[in-house]
Amino acid sequence: MSTYSELCRMYGSEVDEEELQTRELFEKPRGERRWLGRRNHKGKERLHNAVKDSNYIEKTVTSTEPLSKNAIRKIKESTKDELELNVSYSLDKKNRWMGADTVALLGGTPENLNAEIVEKNVVDKSIFAVHSKRVNFEQAPGEFDVRSATSSGKGQHYSNFLPKSRELGKKANANQVVIKLPKNSIWKNMVTKMKLRMKKMMVIMSHKTHLKTLLTSDLYVDTCDKQKKKKKNDRGSPEVLNALEPEPDYTNLLNIPDYLRQEGFTFEKFDITFHNQEDNFERQIDELRLEKKLIIKDLRPQQYLIDVSEWCQLDGEVKDGETTAVIVITQLKKNKYNFLINSTIAIDPPKRGCVALIKRICHATTLRQAISHITSEILTARKIVETMRISIQFYGRKTFPELLRDPDEWENQMVNMSWPNQYYHATWANSEELSQVGGKFEWKDLCAMAKRDSKLKTGYTSNDRCGSCNQGKRSHELYFVNNESKLKCTECLKDEFYREVRARRVPIDLETDTADELEYLPTFVPLTIINLYIRMISEIIYKDLGAVGDFEKCPACKSAVFFESTSEEDAKKNQNRSCPCGYSWCKHCDRVPHWPLKCGDFAEWEEKWFLRYSMKHAQGSGTETLLQVTCSCQKQVYNVLLPEEFIECPGCKVNVNMNTMRTVWKHYYYPYDPVERKLIKKGYYVVGEGYKKSPYVPQAKVYTDIVKIPGIKASVIETCGAARDIRFDVHFRNRAVYREHVLIRKGIMEEEAVENLFGTSVYLVETVTAWMYMTNQFDRSVMQTLESMMENRKMLMATLSGEESEAIKECIKKLRKDINYVVSAVEKKNSQIS
Numbered sequence: 069m070s071t072y073s074e075l076c077r078m079y080g081s082e083v084d085e086e087e088l089q090t091r092e093l094f095e096k097p098r099g100e101r102r103w104l105g106r107r108n109h110k111g112k113e114r115l116h117n118a119v120k121d122s123n124y125i126e127k128t129v130t131s132t133e134p135l136s137k138n139a140i141r142k143i144k145e146s147t148k149d150e151l152e153l154n155v156s157y158s159l160d161k162k163n164r165w166m167g168a169d170t171v172a173l174l175g176g177t178p179e180n181l182n183a184e185i186v187e188k189n190v191v192d193k194s195i196f197a198v199h200s201k202r203v204n205f206e207q208a209p210g211e212f213d214v215r216s217a218t219s220s221g222k223g224q225h226y227s228n229f230l231p232k233s234r235e236l237g238k239k240a241n242a243n244q245v246v247i248k249l250p251k252n253s254i255w256k257n258m259v260t261k262m263k264l265r266m267k268k269m270m271v272i273m274s275h276k277t278h279l280k281t282l283l284t285s286d287l288y289v290d291t292c293d294k295q296k297k298k299k300k301n302d303r304g305s306p307e308v309l310n311a312l313e314p315e316p317d318y319t320n321l322l323n324i325p326d327y328l329r330q331e332g333f334t335f336e337k338f339d340i341t342f343h344n345q346e347d348n349f350e351r352q353i354d355e356l357r358l359e360k361k362l363i364i365k366d367l368r369p370q371q372y373l374i375d376v377s378e379w380c381q382l383d384g385e386v387k388d389g390e391t392t393a394v395i396v397i398t399q400l401k402k403n404k405y406n407f408l409i410n411s412t413i414a415i416d417p418p419k420r421g422c423v424a425l426i427k428r429i430c431h432a433t434t435l436r437q438a439i440s441h442i443t444s445e446i447l448t449a450r451k452i453v454e455t456m457r458i459s460i461q462f463y464g465r466k467t468f469p470e471l472l473r474d475p476d477e478w479e480n481q482m483v484n485m486s487w488p489n490q491y492y493h494a495t496w497a498n499s500e501e502l503s504q505v506g507g508k509f510e511w512k513d514l515c516a517m518a519k520r521d522s523k524l525k526t527g528y529t530s531n532d533r534c535g536s537c538n539q540g541k542r543s544h545e546l547y548f549v550n551n552e553s554k555l556k557c558t559e560c561l562k563d564e565f566y567r568e569v570r571a572r573r574v575p576i577d578l579e580t581d582t583a584d585e586l587e588y589l590p591t592f593v594p595l596t597i598i599n600l601y602i603r604m605i606s607e608i609i610y611k612d613l614g615a616v617g618d619f620e621k622c623p624a625c626k627s628a629v630f631f632e633s634t635s636e637e638d639a640k641k642n643q644n645r646s647c648p649c650g651y652s653w654c655k656h657c658d659r660v661p662h663w664p665l666k667c668g669d670f671a672e673w674e675e676k677w678f679l680r681y682s683m684k685h686a687q688g689s690g691t692e693t694l695l696q697v698t699c700s701c702q703k704q705v706y707n708v709l710l711p712e713e714f715i716e717c718p719g720c721k722v723n724v725n726m727n728t729m730r731t732v733w734k735h736y737y738y739p740y741d742p743v744e745r746k747l748i749k750k751g752y753y754v755v756g757e758g759y760k761k762s763p764y765v766p767q768a769k770v771y772t773d774i775v776k777i778p779g780i781k782a783s784v785i786e787t788c789g790a791a792r793d794i795r796f797d798v799h800f801r802n803r804a805v806y807r808e809h810v811l812i813r814k815g816i817m818e819e820e821a822v823e824n825l826f827g828t829s830v831y832l833v834e835t836v837t838a839w840m841y842m843t844n845q846f847d848r849s850v851m852q853t854l855e856s857m858m859e860n861r862k863m864l865m866a867t868l869s870g871e872e873s874e875a876i877k878e879c880i881k882k883l884r885k886d887i888n889y890v891v892s893a894v895e896k897k898n899s900q901i902s
């Protein structure tokens with residue numbers, strides 16, 4: 069779902085209280101539309117001008133042979149820049165990218181690799197130039213040639229730059245330059261083709277003129293009906309698209325309070341006096357500047373913004389794709405400060421509110437200590453919030469915002485639970501090769517894009533009255549606006565910002581006299597909204613520049629991920645999507661990837677399949693009720709078919725008598741309830757008969773009448789069940805991947821293939837079987853191939869435990885053949901239907 073549709077989702081039908089009170093603000097515009105007013109035009113044009121000529125670079129590795137992840141990692145490590153693969157970087161940052169010229173980039177690539185730098189237009193994918201490195205083994209090590217082929221004027225297709233076609237037809241009418249260069253890196257064991265692709269953001273001339281005309285006229289004020297939208301869509305002039313987005317009126321204004329409730333946030337402001345602090349403010353801040361993981365920005369004298377995002381994240385986790393937390397500290401008096409905690413992560417309800425916060429951090433002896441106290445709380449909260457998201461998908465009894473609001477739920481979140489659904493979205497459990505992997509954007513670059521021209525300095529004032537609401541405010545709550553002609557308080561500015569975001573009149577210029585308005589926004593707008601705003605702008609700019617596709621926020625790492633439009637024929641890539649971080653989902657329904665099943669069929673299938681699969685693995689042999697128990701050990705969920713006398717948790721081995729619901733003695737294990745356990749530890753309690761009486765109180769029990777569970781054909785359950793058993797088994801996956809690494813190190817295997825083959829094969833067995841069943845398209849040969857796939861998978865696993873190179877290769881080949889057959893057979897069937 070794109071940011072835009074994310075917004076649409078938020079245009080709730082309920083009318084927000086706050087909006088009702090300020091109804092006149094949202095009155096339907098009469099006459100000339102307000103959001104086409106001059107100021108916003110200017111803002112948009114300025115933004116457009118600021119980014120239209122900017123260069124982006126993206127490093128991707130492509131190869132004629134499939135490359136293993138390990139090989140890709142090695143290539144990445146061997147190139148001497150800090151560019152992550154497949155991330156678009158802005159080339160505007162002066163010092164950082166001064167050296168990003170063709171020669172330096174090629175020089176940074178590994179030896180023995182043919183590397184190319186491809187300059188291309190992202191609008192139409194045409195290529196302006198190809199610079200290729202020619203490794204000449206007769207030259208001294210450290211030297212290589214560069215051959216540049218450039219296209220004059222319009223871009224060309226890549227094939228036109230290949231030496232062969234140039235000699236034949238001179239299509240590219242290119243100039244060839246050969247430069248001899250000293251080489252600086254030596255790298256062995258890798259002969260493959262690598263392309264460093266330089267992305268050049270350019271707007272073709274006609275496009276530019278077109279845009280200008282549109283921007284300065286009010287021509288398209290009334291072009292909102294659907295037909296015209298479609299037509300313009302086809303013509304592919306992207307700037308028209310966002311102008312044609314639904315007209316902001318009551319029904320489709322972004323509901324900000326609702327968005328905040330859905331996403332969660334922390335925005336806490338309070339004054340605090342530290343009694344135990346001796347060092348002065350500036351010195352403490354200077355010391356904090358030495359912390360590598362903190363980013364400190366000077367806002368005004370005595371006011372600093374500290375980006376603590378990295379402190380709110382564990383080492384080794386996938387890096388957050390957005391700013392998640394900042395703390396703004398303003399010194400009021402010697403040891404008296406104003407603290408502002410602004411985070412996208414919600415914290416425990418009883419821990420919110422200034423009184424509670426002050427109490428917890430006022431004893432800190434340094435600011436650093438206070439900050440780390442806050443960040444470790446956010447870190448804990450983050451883990452709980454994550455389990456909440458998993459648990460709503462599992463139980464579905466409460467919505468996410470409801471869980472966030474309920475203090476009991478915060479206490480009861482089972483963070484150590486192995487959830488049956490926790491790997492559903494993992495690419496290894498689905499299939500990376502059957503989904504479209506999006507391009508991740510660097511958050512800093514998106515922010516840079518959203519910035520407005522910076523002023524020289526930030527004007528500031530003493531305590532005064534706000535020029536808008538006339539309330540008396542303290543100096544750090546006031547901003548000069550319109551060239552120091554007026555004062556506005558943070559509350560008024562926030563209202564103004566919300567008003568603009570609501571109507572999607574972006575970019576927003578509050579006209580504050582600050583060096584960089586975007587950096588000051590976190591002092592009065594929740595980060596959750598600022599991040600949404602940055603995504604909105606980026607999407608609009610990119611589409612203005614001609615990019616065709618969707619922006620999405622990765623549900624796992626929160627990165628802004630761009631998915632280019634795919635061709636209509638490639639249905640699987642139109643449906644399954646993955647973030648480079650390893651999270652995948654369905655483009656249309658946000659659920660687990662499920663191609664070739666359509667969303668509706670999948671929803672129906674999933675519901676009964678989940679229960680039937682649970683029954684397959686349930687304890688007991690009753691025929692009346694399926695009971696799903698979330699054990700009190702908070703580690704395991706298990707199923708029982710009732711009636712049954714005894715049940716046992718596979719995690720903690722507690723044995724329960726179903727007639728009395730009391731735990732039963734099991735040699736070596738005594739389950740006690742927590743109170744008793746504490747008493748025993750303290751020595752108040754003698755181990756004896758008492759344990760027999762302790763009642764078993766699971767975290768959750770769900771009963772389902774077996775007769776009400778829709779049936780599925782036994783053979784389908786059999787096939788799908790066998791696939792599912794391995795599909796989400798993380799231990800199996802880890803063992804296989806580990807074993808493969810060992811074999812690669814020993815030189816028995818050449819490249820990584822196992823993760824993808826295993827993921828794709830079991831994914832196909834489960835979903836294609838379900839698809840044939842749900843859509844009545846039984847196909848004997850597909851069915852047989854699926855069966856042989858399971859067999860070949862087993863064989864591959866068996867050969868992996870040995871060390872015979874040829875046998876492994878053979879198995880991989882067979883499995884690959886099966887996969888290709890099934891995919892093409894399904895595609896053929898689907899195209900016949902449609």
Ligand SMILES: [Zn+2]
Nearest residue numbers: 534537557560
């Ligand atoms: Zn005000």
Ligand SMILES: [Zn+2]
Nearest residue numbers: 622625647649
């Ligand atoms: Zn991600």
Ligand SMILES: [Zn+2]
Nearest residue numbers: 654656657667
């Ligand atoms: Zn779907």
Ligand SMILES: [Zn+2]
Nearest residue numbers: 699701717720
């Ligand atoms: Zn248990």
